[in-house]
Amino acid sequence: MNQPQTSAEDVRIAESSGDQNQYLTFQIGHEMFAVGILHIREIIEYGSLTTVPMMPEFVRGVINLRGSVVPVIDLSARFGRGESTVNRRSCIVILEVEGSTGDEDQLQEVGIIVDAVSEVLEIPPTEIEPAPGFGARIRADFIAGMGKVQGQFVILLNVDQALNTRELAELDSTVDAPRDGYDS
Amino acid sequence: MTTMATALQTFLDESRELLSDMELLLLAMESRSGEPELQNALFRCVHTIKGSAGMFGLDHVVDFTHVVENVLDRLRAGEIALSRDLANLLLRCRDHISLLVEVPEPSEAAALQPGGVVLLAGLEPFHSCAGSSHAQTDSTEPVAAEASRKCRIDIRIHADALRHGMDPLGFIRFLGTLGDVAAVRTLEEKLPVLGDMDPETCYLDFEIDLVTSADRIAIENIFELASDLYQIEVQDQCPVTEVDPVAAPLPAQPDTDESVESAAPGAEEQADTSQQNRRRKQVQHFRIQADKLDNLINLVGELVISSAAVSLGAEQSGDTPARESAANLNLLVEAIRDSSLDLRMVPIGETFQRFQRVVRDVASELGKDIELVVTGADTELDKTVVEKIGDPLTHLVRNACDHGVEAPAARSQKGKPTRGRVHLNAYHESGSIIIEVSDDGGGLSRERILAKAMERELVRPDAVLTDQDVFNLIFEPGFSTVEQVTNLSGRGVGMDVVRRNIESLRGTVELVSPGVLGGTTFRIRLPLTLAIIDGFMARVGDATYVVPLEMVVECTELSAEQQLGAEQHYINLRQEVLPLIRLRAHFKLSGELRKRQNIIVVRHGGQKAGLIVDELLGENQTVIKPLGGIFSNLRGLSGSTILGNGQVALILDVPTLIQQVARQEDAANRGFQSHARPRLSAS
Structure with a gap:
């Protein structure tokens, strides 16, 4: 019950010690991605996922995270690259994103499936290039920037966009939407 | 402070x-x-x-x-x-x-x-x-009829009275409004020496003679607010007319508690019983802050989940004493769950009664004569639901008065009594509470609604609609058939809001015309509680689903020959037609069909349906956890719950599930019809 509080405190401590340049890097498919460490809540083993029917394929299901039910998103499917296959090193990274549904602007927990978690890196702002106009094969607004790490680029994700709750909710109506039943 | x-x-x-x-x-x-x-x-x-x-x-x-x-x-x-x-x-x-x-x-x-x-x-x-x-x-001001008499009021004041803001002076002054304060004696035996005195402590007690016609209860009521700080004894004395107040045996009364008791045992006894009465009243009603109660119910929810885990563990350990204890624990937890949820249950009557006034005001504003009949007022439902149902109900009641019941002249023309009736009714039905708002007016005209809907381009001219479809149109945004807009209703804002509000409570609303009283009836169906329910678990594929137990009528096996026709969407259940919902197909779940399948027969309103599942798992207590924001547009599932083994199970929303399947089928049929008979429009 007091988890949000502690997390808020963590964030504050983190901010004061200059953690905003720290990123967690992980692999999805063959590409490296990174998410600001302040968005990360925890990393758990992949498993005991409950599939939610009638949802698009990028919603892999829900898990029980110590008593609260958290959705798990397959980013690979979200980027239109097909469902990711689960391997031995697959993990679920629990992120905190802005819950933009309705009037509650509190943080929401969302899990993403990653093929492997690499490490936490420090990427100073000087080492971050703006996102390319095209070429990344990912919607431009999902990318916060391109980080240079040892001569390689990693894609810094804008998780608030990529996991935007409202957008995800609107995408889910694969089955008939009862309200528009009349004029069809 | x-x-x-x-x-x-x-x-x-x-x-x-x-x-x-x-x-x-x-x-x-x-x-x-x-x-x-x-x-x-x-x-x-x-x-x-x-x-x-x-x-x-x-x-x-x-x-x-x-x-x-x-x-x-x-x-x-x-x-x-x-x-x-x-x-x-x-x-x-x-x-x-x-x-x-x-x-x-x-x-x-x-x-x-x-x-x-x-x-x-x-x-x-x-x-x-x-x-x-x-x-x-x-x-x-206490007039005439009752004779004035003199009372002796003995007031013992708790030392903390001043700190609690209960200044005795205010009480004594206020006694003056009940009658004449003939004498005030200050009892100062508790006063310490000056050096020890704390200015915030109250050391004084009082004896007051009051000439009044008010009865004992009225006097005691004054002090009710501070009943824990003030001990009051009221002794009636002779009527003023007979005894000269000055000559009343007051000075003779000693000024300590004990002697008062000995002097007037009868009065003491009376005071005692009145105190007992008061105590009994306190037992009957107890005010609790709502959030404390919510907190308790949250905890009970967690307890239910934990006890399910304990049971599972005991079951797996195979240890008989442990299993017995777990079973016992389960029973107790169930009882705790029920009684704590019960704390939040309130009869809907209070909400209904508010509408007496609404109907009266609306009627007089419209120049109509309308009577509100209330039945089922003691039907109970969760307080959180009650709080949120007020606004939609007000809207429906106003609508019934405005659009439903006709003007007196029109009524007498039709040979109806000039006094219209609006009926509020509530009852329980298979795990839901049903609230009906009915009027005895003219009912809804299918043609008018349809015409209006076409004018507003809500339906295509060639659409084929059932009566129910047509009536449901009035819940569309911006819909109103009344030509003239009154200041009560008719702007078409509202019915869509009503529906949205009710759906946010996991409820449904439908319109029936002609309704119970001949006019229209709005039927609202709401879940009894939003927190914990009894559920029935079943497995489809790898996943576990929970059906609210109140909706389950029976379970039966799907026999081999019934299984054969995958196209068959109904079976003969003891000479009744039972439409089937194949959950595996409906949810588009992959995986092999099992050899044996089972049917859960559920009921929603008058409608029965059979849900086909792989395996029946039995009852459990289901703590409803809402699915998060990204599932907000998902229909057919009303939430999730956590099972004893830590897995998440999804709760089926049977009403919308039935609706969904019916619509899909309907859409398929309609597609066929419009091909066969183009332009057979509803005109």
């Missing part, structure tokens, strides 16, 4: 209650005006408010209620009769009092002054015509 705030909150709560009583009484008196009980009760309401307000020094409340009280007093004395005008006026006075009470500072009440002045002017003829002689001063 916080205790003072608590006391003030108590006053507010109490006043709100009294004011709603007052409204009901006034409405009841319109039909049964002669009953002295109602008149007395009404008087007491206002009197108590005035009394409590006086104690808090809320002069603006006291001043106004005082006049109202005078009028009511004359009413109960039979000096004036309750005309419709007076009833109207008193209802408006009630509203004004409720405004006044909510204003915390007398200074802020100035804004309400003009309204009050108008009302007071209206009351003028009722309280001054006969008796200017006794209307003006407080002390003479």
Whole structure:
């Protein structure tokens, strides 16, 4: 019950010690991605996922995270690259994103499936290039920037966009939407 | 200071209650005006408010209620009769009092002054015509009928009284409004030596002689607010007429507690029983802060989940004593769950009663004569649901009065009684509560709705719609068939909001015409609670689903020959047609069909359906966890729950599931029809 509080405190401590340049890097498919460490809540083993029917394929299901039910998103499917296959090193990274549904602007927990978690890196702002106009094969607004790490680029994700709750909710109506039943 | 705030909150709560009583009484008196009980009760309401307000020094409340009280007093004395005008006026006075009470500072009440002045002017003829002689001063206000007598009031005050803001002086002053304070004796035996005295502690007790016609209860009521700080004994003494107050045996009375007891054992006994009465009252009702209760219910939810885990563990360990204890624990947890949820259950009657006033006001504004009939008032539902259902209901009731019931002239033309009826009804049905709002008006015209819908381009001209589809159109945004917009309704804002509000409570609303009384009936179906339910678990593929147990009628195996036709969507269940929903197919789940399949027969409203599942897992207690934001548009699932083994199970929303399947089928059929018979439009 007091988890949000502690997390808020963590964030504050983190901010004061200059953690905003720290990123967690992980692999999805063959590409490296990174998410600001302040968005990360925890990393758990992949498993005991409950599939939610009638949802698009990028919603892999829900898990029980110590008593609260958290959705798990397959980013690979979200980027239109097909469902990711689960391997031995697959993990679920629990992120905190802005819950933009309705009037509650509190943080929401969302899990993403990653093929492997690499490490936490420090990427100073000087080492971050703006996102390319095209070429990344990912919607431009999902990318916060391109980080240079040892001569390689990693894609810094804008998780608030990529996991935007409202957008995800609107995408889910694969089955008939009862309200528009009349004029069809 | 916080205790003072608590006391003030108590006053507010109490006043709100009294004011709603007052409204009901006034409405009841319109039909049964002669009953002295109602008149007395009404008087007491206002009197108590005035009394409590006086104690808090809320002069603006006291001043106004005082006049109202005078009028009511004359009413109960039979000096004036309750005309419709007076009833109207008193209802408006009630509203004004409720405004006044909510204003915390007398200074802020100035804004309400003009309204009050108008009302007071209206009351003028009722309280001054006969008796200017006794209307003006407080002390003479308890009128005539009862003989004045002298009471001895013995007040023992707790040392903390001053710290709690319960200044004895306020009480004593206020006693003056009940009668004449003939004598006040200060008992100062508790006073310490000056050096030890704490200025915030109350050391004094009082004995007061009061000449009054008010009865013991009325006197005790004054102190009710501070009942834990003030011990009151009221002893009746001889009527004033017989005994000279000065010569009353007061000075002879010793001034310590013990001797009072010995001197007047009878009175002591009486006081004792009255205290017992009060204690009994406290047992009956207990105010709890709502969030404390919510917190408790959250904890009970966690407890339910943990105890499921314990049971599972015990089951797996195979240890018999452990299993027995777990079973016992489960029973207890179930009982705790039920009784804690029960705490939040309130009868819907209170909500219904509010509509007496709504109907009355709307009717008089529209020049109609409408009676509100209420049944099923003791049907209980969760307080959180009750709070949210008020607005949609108000809307439906106003609609029934405005659009449903016809004007008197039109009614008599049709040979109906001129007095229209609006009926509010509530009952339980398979795990839901049903609330019906019916009117005996003309009902809805399918043609008019359809015409309007086409005008608004809500339906295509060639659409083929069932009656139900057509009626459901009125829940579309921006829909209204009434030509002229009244200030009550008709703007078409509302019905869509009503539906949205009800759906946000996991409920449904439908319209039936002709309804129960011949006009229209709105039927609202709501879940009894939003927190914990009894569920029935079943497995489809790898996933576990939960069906609310109240909806489950029976379970049966799908026999081999029934399984053969995958195209078959109904079976013969004991000579009844049972439509089937193949969950695996409907949810587009992959995986092999099992050899054996089972049917869960569920009922929603009048509709039965069979859910085909792989395996039946039995009952469990289901703590409803809402699915997060990204599932907000998902239909057919109402939430999730966590099982004993830590897995998440999804809760089926049977009503929308049935609706979904029906619509899909409908859409398929309609597609076929419009091919076969193009332009067979609903005209």
